[in-house]
Amino acid sequence: MPPRAASVLLICQLTFIHRVQCLCPAGFTDVGDGVCMFITAQYATYCQAHEYCEKEGIARGLRLFLPSRHAENMTKLLPDGGGAFTGLTKLLVKSATDLTAGWRYSDPGWSWFATSPGDTTIRWQKNQVSTEAESIGLYAAPNLWDVTQFAFPATHVICELSTYITNTTNDPLQLDWPYSMSTMFLPDAQNEGCFTSFNVSSLFDCCGNCRSRSACRAFYYHLETAKCWISLYVDSLLPSSLKATGGTWWRFGRPKW
Known part of the structure; x- marks a missing residue:
C-alpha cells in the first residue's frame, strides 16, 4: 500500500475510534x-x-x-x-x-x-x-x-x-396504573416524594398539567376541591399530611414515561 494511502487509512481509523470513545x-x-x-x-x-x-x-x-x-x-x-x-x-x-x-x-x-x-x-x-x-x-x-x-x-x-425518546405531549395517562392502591398515602412524614400542586378547573386540566411537564410521573386529583397533585421524577404515594383531607382521590399513572 502506498505511504499516502496508508496514512489516510490510519487517520480514518483513528477518527472512527475517537468518535466511538467520545459518544458523551x-x-x-x-x-x-x-x-x-x-x-x-x-x-x-x-x-x-x-x-x-x-x-x-x-x-x-x-x-x-x-x-x-x-x-x-x-x-x-x-x-x-x-x-x-x-x-x-x-x-x-x-x-x-x-x-x-x-x-x-x-x-x-x-x-x-x-x-x-x-x-x-x-x-x-x-x-x-x-x-x-x-x-x-x-x-x-x-x-x-x-x-x-x-x-x-x-x-x-x-x-x-437519557437516550429514551418519547412524545410526552399526548402519551396516555391511565387510571389506577400500575395497579389499584389500597391506600394513596404514605404512612408517615419520613418520606413525601416530590410533588407540586395546582388548583384546576377539572380533571382534564390536571391531566394537561402533567403532560406539559416531562418530569411528571403520575398525578392525583381531589374531586371535592379540584386540587391537582403531580408526582415529579419518581412515582410515589401522596404525602401522609394529605390523608386528613378526606374525600375522593383519583390517581393516574404515566405508563409510557
Missing part, C-alpha cells in the same frame, strides 16, 4: 457501556437533586435524571466520603413482606419496572435492605444504602443522560 457530550463521563454521567459538588435534598438534573438538562437541551439502572456506576465519579442520591425508590409499595421487592427506577422508559421478591440485582451494602417499608437509595461512597427521604443530604449530585 462535553462535560460528561462515559462510565461504561456507553452510559454518560456528570457530577457536581453540591449539597442537596432528595428533591433538590432531582430538580437540579431536570433544570440542567433543560439548559443543555438534554434529558437528565438521577441514575437508577446504572446507579452502581456512580461510584466511578463519587469521591470517598461523598454522598449522592440515586433514583431508586420504594415509595409506591403494595407490600412490605419482602423488602427487596417493589424498588422502582427513575430511568425514562422504565416506568413499568419494579423489582421482584428476592431481588439481587441492586447491590445494597451488606445487611441491607433495612426494615423501612418506604425508602430511597443513597450512595455514601462506596456503598449503597436504603434510607428515608430526609435522613441525609447529598454532598454531590450525579446526573445521567
